[in-house]
Amino acid sequence: MAKNPEPLTADATVPAAHVRWRAWNGPLNGGVLLMALLIGVMGFYVLYPLILILINSFNIATIAEPPVYGVKNWIEAFSEAGILRSLWNSVRVGVVLQIVALPLGIFISWLLARTNIFFASGFEIFFWISFMMPTIATTFGWMLLLDPNTGLINTFLRDIPVLRNITFDIYSFWGIIWAHVVSNGISTKVMLMTPAFRRMDSSLEEASRMSGASTWKTMVRITVPMMTPIIIVVMLLSVIRIFSSFEVELLLGVPWGFYVYSTKIVDLARQEPPLVGHAAALGSIILLFLVAFIPLQRRLINRRQFTTVTGQFKPRIIDLGVWRYPATAFVALVVSILTVVPVLSVLGGSFMTRFGFFHLPKTWTMEYWRMALGDARLTMALQNTLIVAVSAALVGAFLFSLIAYVIVRTKLPGRAILDSICWLPSAIPGVLTGLGLLWLFLGTPVFRPFYGTIFLIVIAYILGGVTLSTQILKANFIQLGSELEEASRMSGAGFWRTYFGIVLPLMAQTMVMIGVIKFMFASQHASAIILLATSETRTLILLALDQVFAGHREVASITVVFIMTLTLGVALVARSLGLKVGLRAE
Amino acid sequence: MSFVRIQNLTKRFSEVLAVDRLSLEIREGEFFTLLGSSGCGKTTTLRMVGGLEKPDAGEINLGERCIVSQTRGVFVKPERRDMGMVFQSYALWPHMTVFENVAYPLKLRRMKGPVVREKTRAALELVGLAGLEERPSTALSGGQQQRVALARALVFSPRVLLLDEPLSNLDAKLREEMRRELKALQRRVGVTVLFVTHDQMEALSLSDRIAIMNHGRLEQVGAPEEVYYQPATAFARDFLGKVFALSGKIVDANDEECKVQLRDLAAAPFCVRTSRPAGENAWTPGKEVMVAIRPEQIALSSSTTGGKRNVLPVTLQASHFLGDRYEYTVAIGSESRVLTTPASQPLKPGQKIYLELDPDAITLWPTA
Numbered sequence: 001m002a003k004n005p006e007p008l009t010a011d012a013t014v015p016a017a018h019v020r021w022r023a024w025n026g027p028l029n030g031g032v033l034l035m036a037l038l039i040g041v042m043g044f045y046v047l048y049p050l051i052l053i054l055i056n057s058f059n060i061a062t063i064a065e066p067p068v069y070g071v072k073n074w075i076e077a078f079s080e081a082g083i084l085r086s087l088w089n090s091v092r093v094g095v096v097l098q099i100v101a102l103p104l105g106i107f108i109s110w111l112l113a114r115t116n117i118f119f120a121s122g123f124e125i126f127f128w129i130s131f132m133m134p135t136i137a138t139t140f141g142w143m144l145l146l147d148p149n150t151g152l153i154n155t156f157l158r159d160i161p162v163l164r165n166i167t168f169d170i171y172s173f174w175g176i177i178w179a180h181v182v183s184n185g186i187s188t189k190v191m192l193m194t195p196a197f198r199r200m201d202s203s204l205e206e207a208s209r210m211s212g213a214s215t216w217k218t219m220v221r222i223t224v225p226m227m228t229p230i231i232i233v234v235m236l237l238s239v240i241r242i243f244s245s246f247e248v249e250l251l252l253g254v255p256w257g258f259y260v261y262s263t264k265i266v267d268l269a270r271q272e273p274p275l276v277g278h279a280a281a282l283g284s285i286i287l288l289f290l291v292a293f294i295p296l297q298r299r300l301i302n303r304r305q306f307t308t309v310t311g312q313f314k315p316r317i318i319d320l321g322v323w324r325y326p327a328t329a330f331v332a333l334v335v336s337i338l339t340v341v342p343v344l345s346v347l348g349g350s351f352m353t354r355f356g357f358f359h360l361p362k363t364w365t366m367e368y369w370r371m372a373l374g375d376a377r378l379t380m381a382l383q384n385t386l387i388v389a390v391s392a393a394l395v396g397a398f399l400f401s402l403i404a405y406v407i408v409r410t411k412l413p414g415r416a417i418l419d420s421i422c423w424l425p426s427a428i429p430g431v432l433t434g435l436g437l438l439w440l441f442l443g444t445p446v447f448r449p450f451y452g453t454i455f456l457i458v459i460a461y462i463l464g465g466v467t468l469s470t471q472i473l474k475a476n477f478i479q480l481g482s483e484l485e486e487a488s489r490m491s492g493a494g495f496w497r498t499y500f501g502i503v504l505p506l507m508a509q510t511m512v513m514i515g516v517i518k519f520m521f522a523s524q525h526a527s528a529i530i531l532l533a534t535s536e537t538r539t540l541i542l543l544a545l546d547q548v549f550a551g552h553r554e555v556a557s558i559t560v561v562f563i564m565t566l567t568l569g570v571a572l573v574a575r576s577l578g579l580k581v582g583l584r585a586e
Numbered sequence: 587m588s589f590v591r592i593q594n595l596t597k598r599f600s601e602v603l604a605v606d607r608l609s610l611e612i613r614e615g616e617f618f619t620l621l622g623s624s625g626c627g628k629t630t631t632l633r634m635v636g637g638l639e640k641p642d643a644g645e646i647n648l649g650e651r652c653i654v655s656q657t658r659g660v661f662v663k664p665e666r667r668d669m670g671m672v673f674q675s676y677a678l679w680p681h682m683t684v685f686e687n688v689a690y691p692l693k694l695r696r697m698k699g700p701v702v703r704e705k706t707r708a709a710l711e712l713v714g715l716a717g718l719e720e721r722p723s724t725a726l727s728g729g730q731q732q733r734v735a736l737a738r739a740l741v742f743s744p745r746v747l748l749l750d751e752p753l754s755n756l757d758a759k760l761r762e763e764m765r766r767e768l769k770a771l772q773r774r775v776g777v778t779v780l781f782v783t784h785d786q787m788e789a790l791s792l793s794d795r796i797a798i799m800n801h802g803r804l805e806q807v808g809a810p811e812e813v814y815y816q817p818a819t820a821f822a823r824d825f826l827g828k829v830f831a832l833s834g835k836i837v838d839a840n841d842e843e844c845k846v847q848l849r850d851l852a853a854a855p856f857c858v859r860t861s862r863p864a865g866e867n868a869w870t871p872g873k874e875v876m877v878a879i880r881p882e883q884i885a886l887s888s889s890t891t892g893g894k895r896n897v898l899p900v901t902l903q904a905s906h907f908l909g910d911r912y913e914y915t916v917a918i919g920s921e922s923r924v925l926t927t928p929a930s931q932p933l934k935p936g937q938k939i940y941l942e943l944d945p946d947a948i949t950l951w952p953t954a
Contacts, residue, residue, distance in 0.1 A: 203675050204677045204678075206636075208679075210670065211690050211738065212742070213694050217694070319640070
């Protein structure tokens with residue numbers, strides 16, 4: 001009896017200490033390992049290619065040869081006027097686009113959210129469709145209408161005596177601006193700002209009316225100024241992406257020698273012999289831009305807005321009176337320009353013998369469709385697209401959910417670094433990603449066999465939409481509340497068991513949504529893979545671009561129809577299943 | 587002479603009739619309150635007066651001028667009505683300073699800079715916020731925000747001041763303080779006020795006249811004492827204050843008073859003064875009725891004094907001390923009732939006590 005207490009306490013303390021040690025340090029070690037792995041993978045993936053670009057901008061030797069270092073690339077690149085001009089052009093397009101699209105976007109958001117125009121919710125869906133529509137679809141659709149020689153609108157104008165001398169040329173600076181405005185320029189802003197406008201407490205506007213201000217004055221002096229924080233966020237999000245813009249300029253600028261940043265890099269890298277060194281020098285400049293802008297972007301997103309929502313929130317809307325009709329007509333016109341017109345024109349292009357020639361003996365034809373469907377190139381491109389898009393969707397959804405979970409739920413060191421890495425890709429032009437990966441795969445012997453395979457394309461696309469995906473997932477994890485997971489941990493499940501058994505099932509809907517976003521991204525963006533794809537790994541978007549450049553417009557229409565169906569189709573199915581696919585400002 | 591005249595005002599929200607043929611008149615310089623529970627249509631009425639809501643039918647006149655008339659097709663926009671309004675959420679513009687918020691109505695009226703400054707300063711002084719001009723409006727406490735909202739509504743000397751539950755977002759102590767200040771302010775400025783609240787204390791203490799609303803219709807309009815002590819409808823009676831009611835049957839009636847025999851009680855028949863005219867609804871012997879009185883009008887005593895009328899002997903079941911008053915649970919017949927009195931003498935449970943009901947304070951109601 002006397003001996004008992006001592007061994008008992010001894011026995012009790014040893015396992016207790018052991019358990020405590022494991023409870024505190026065991027998962028921490030695993031966690032640190034996981035964090036190191038995530039930072040390593042994402043860092044290697046996001047940062048290393050950029051570093052390679054920077055290093056190789058000083059490499060005078062060609063891509064597959066032993067490096068020789070020097071500043072010759074930089075000197076040559078910046079003594080050439082074309083490179084500087086392309087940078088200036090990017091800035092010009094970006095700034096002018098904002099000047100045109102921002103006031104329009106604000107005005108339309110206000111109409112949709114704060115006034116009693118007809119069909120407001122229907123119009124909102126159209127802006128969402130416009131946002132989801134691939135850039136190539138709107139751009140190509142409008143090319144068919146505004147080509148200076150064959151464009152449908154221009155041929156119409158030629159038949160009207162007074163307007164005979166008016167010709168719209170889409171292959172011009174203003175043509176490029178127009179294409180941007182109709183593809184994403186307005187719709188992104190409307191999608192981001194309409195909910196913010198809607199959340200505003202309407203008594204703030206009513207107080208202005210009671211003070212003696214008219215509807216219009218209230219909008220100018222109260223509503224819009226109160227929305228300034230969100231308007232600035234929306235504008236800067238667009239400015240950050242100034243150098244990413246690619247497809248529109250490729251289709252509308254390159255034919256007349258107008259280059260912007262992205263198209264210039266592709267041009268340099270694809271020259272014979274390729275001027276990759278120059279491309280790298282040009283690419284590196286943007287790294288400086290990014291270093292300046294990434295912290296700004298993060299701060300903007302995290303910044304608190306005016307608290308305009310009150311407890312007694314009343315979503316009352318403004319009666320426009322007789323202006324209700326012209327306002328509705330105006331928004332209807334805008335949505336049709338953004339969506340209906342380009343879709344009809346692309347469809348028309350694929351079914352007409354010669355697009356725009358309504359007086360031909362045989363106006364409509366199925367010939368091109370028969371040709372296209374029998375064309376092995378289209379089938380292969382479709383197959384490639386599906387493989388790439390599905391893989392990117394699956395891998396992306398899993399990887400990003402893990403990253404978001406680790407950032408939101410754990411207290412592991414290095415979360416801030418991981419978070420920062422996830423912010424980077426949204427500001428990196430796709431072309432730079434492609435260029436960096438090209439170096440990574442050609443310059444690293446272990447990876448070289450992968451060059452020319454579809455795997456490379458998948459890798460490039462997984463990176464696309466990292467920022468958006470992790471942000472959505474993070475927001476959802478925060479919303480989920482940690483009690484559900486804590487209950488699982490208290491029931492005896494470990495980190496991974498909880499993650500797979502509780503977190504993932506609860507997040508299933510969001511995961512599917514991320515998958516959908518990745519899928520759509522992968523089927524419509526060309527800039528990230530244009531330097532990586534070969535004729536065997538060409539996806540639909542690249543095929544369409546090639547067909548447009550070869551002048552096969554009718555066949556290109558069909559490819560564009562396929563791209564549209566894949567992206568918009570998936571988006572519409574997802575939406576009808578209740579997924580909120582899209583953009584949010586907060 | 588009525589200043590704001592509302593006639594047959596009707597407003598429908600899809601299927602719900604929010605305001606139903608409402609007619610009332612507000613006198614110049616009067617503090618007029620619309621009182622009712624949430625959803626009774628009081629805020630909708632206020633918003634129609636302000637022009638923030640369009641009525642489906644009816645008319646509103648401001649002085650000699652018709653500002654809304656469905657039949658005549660008149661609708662004066664809110665910014666042309668010259669009315670100030672304080673919102674429940676105060677609706678201060680977060681992107682403006684206190685000064686800019688208050689000066690906004692003056693700038694819209696194209697007043698010159700010095701005039702704007704002077705009037706704004708005066709308005710802020712009036713609400714006790716002088717010196718806070720340059721503060722952002724978001725950096726104020728709830729009470730201060732309220733004052734700014736009030737200054738903004740008063741700065742341009744509006745013809746009518748509309749107050750939409752302005753005190754409901756304040757905590758209890760501040761609310762009392764603001765209530766007193768609001769009344770003093772209205773007396774000083776002399777502006778006609780239309781006030782909307784669901785709080786009967788606010789309504790009773792602030793108003794010159796109160797309109798009690800229920801389901802979009804008026805139940806009773808009158809001075810606070812009138813609606814409190816002489817409720818015209820059962821709703822008004824039950825909505826305002828507490829009611830002590832007993833059932834009975836009329837045994838005798840003449841033009842001035844009725845005698846009511848209380849049901850199941852041994853007390854002598856109660857005497858109730860009535861002024862109800864003869865006719866279909868006249869009080870006639872044999873009619874089942876209810877006698878009602880405000881509990882605080884009941885006098886409590888531990889001994890019966892001879893010669894008094896309407897005395898009800900009861901047994902005290904429990905007594906609770908609430909600081910400024912006592913709460914007594916008494917047994918009346920087989921029922922228990924709660925009475926509160928600022929009684930000075932403590933009464934013991936089990937004791938027999940006597941309730942004395944003043945014939946002038948009792949109201950008589952037909953039993954449904």
